[in-house]
Amino acid sequence: MFSKPSMARCLMERRTSRLRARIAVEAARLMYFEGVGQYFDAKRIASRRVLGAQWKTVRFRPGGLPSNGEIRAALLELAELSEGEDRSRRLAAMRIEALAVMRALDTFHPRLIGSVWSGHVRRGSDIDLHVFTESRESLEMDLWTRGWAFETQEVCIRVGTEFRTFQHVHLLERPFPVELSVYALAERRVVTRSSVDGQSIDRVSADRVLGLLEREHSEALERWRETGEVDWGGDPGCGPFDGLIG
Numbered sequence: 119m120f121s122k123p124s125m126a127r128c129l130m131e132r133r134t135s136r137l138r139a140r141i142a143v144e145a146a147r148l149m150y151f152e153g154v155g156q157y158f159d160a161k162r163i164a165s166r167r168v169l170g171a172q173w174k175t176v177r178f179r180p181g182g183l184p185s186n187g188e189i190r191a192a193l194l195e196l197a198e199l200s201e202g203e204d205r206s207r208r209l210a211a212m213r214i215e216a217l218a219v220m221r222a223l224d225t226f227h228p229r230l231i232g233s234v235w236s237g238h239v240r241r242g243s244d245i246d247l248h249v250f251t252e253s254r255e256s257l258e259m260d261l262w263t264r265g266w267a268f269e270t271q272e273v274c275i276r277v278g279t280e281f282r283t284f285q286h287v288h289l290l291e292r293p294f295p296v297e298l299s300v301y302a303l304a305e306r307r308v309v310t311r312s313s314v315d316g317q318s319i320d321r322v323s324a325d326r327v328l329g330l331l332e333r334e335h336s337e338a339l340e341r342w343r344e345t346g347e348v349d350w351g352g353d354p355g356c357g358p359f360d361g362l363i364g
Contacts, residue, residue, distance in 0.1 A: 228247045
């Protein structure tokens with residue numbers, strides 16, 4: 119039989135678990151339907167909505183709020199319910215598009231990361247590629263020579279205790295948004311970690327993407343090889359509040 123302190127602790131843990139789940143679902147809804155792009159922001163807004171007037175008086179322990187991974191799981195479940203079979207077709211199409219871009223940019227050692235590799239995509243997700251070069255200008259010249267529309271952006275991100283500025287190149291006028299994160303050649307084998315779960319990011323080669331397509335999307339791959347056609351899985355474009363799952 120539980121002692122009174124044990125019972126009280128058990129009840130508190132159950133309430134905390136239910137609260138975490140409610141906040142995770144609300145945060146997922148915010149990211150999916152209202153365009154909140156960052157897990158931290160979604161978590162903060164969701165906790166305010168769930169707690170209402172109590173929000174200012176509540177002090178959360180580290181385990182009181184859902185993790186990024188819990189929110190991502192709720193977000194994926196919401197995407198599956200909302201998008202149905204279109205999501206599977208879109209995933210195949212995005213992986214084919216990723217392979218096509220990677221083959222074209224082979225001299226820059228492209229590596230696929232994120233949701234297109236993991237399968238955690240939804241409408242509005244983009245294709246995230248890391249490319250490696252000693253000169254961003256050489257990459258831009260290559261894109262310009264191909265006639266590919268693009269725009270560049272500098273992004274400041276906290277890495278450990280430091281802030282670093284990264285160069286991002288966004289490919290435009292393609293079936294799906296494609297973001298190229300530009301790294302120096304020396305960083306090809308540097309391990310980076312995901313902001314979602316803290317695990318090392320898997321940088322995936324074109325050969326591995328092809329192998330995945332052959333295993334999971336063989337019909338779509340064969341059709342693309344024979345005809346150059348791809349089933350985009352409904353409207354592949356971004357809606358007004360669409361975002362990505364990292």
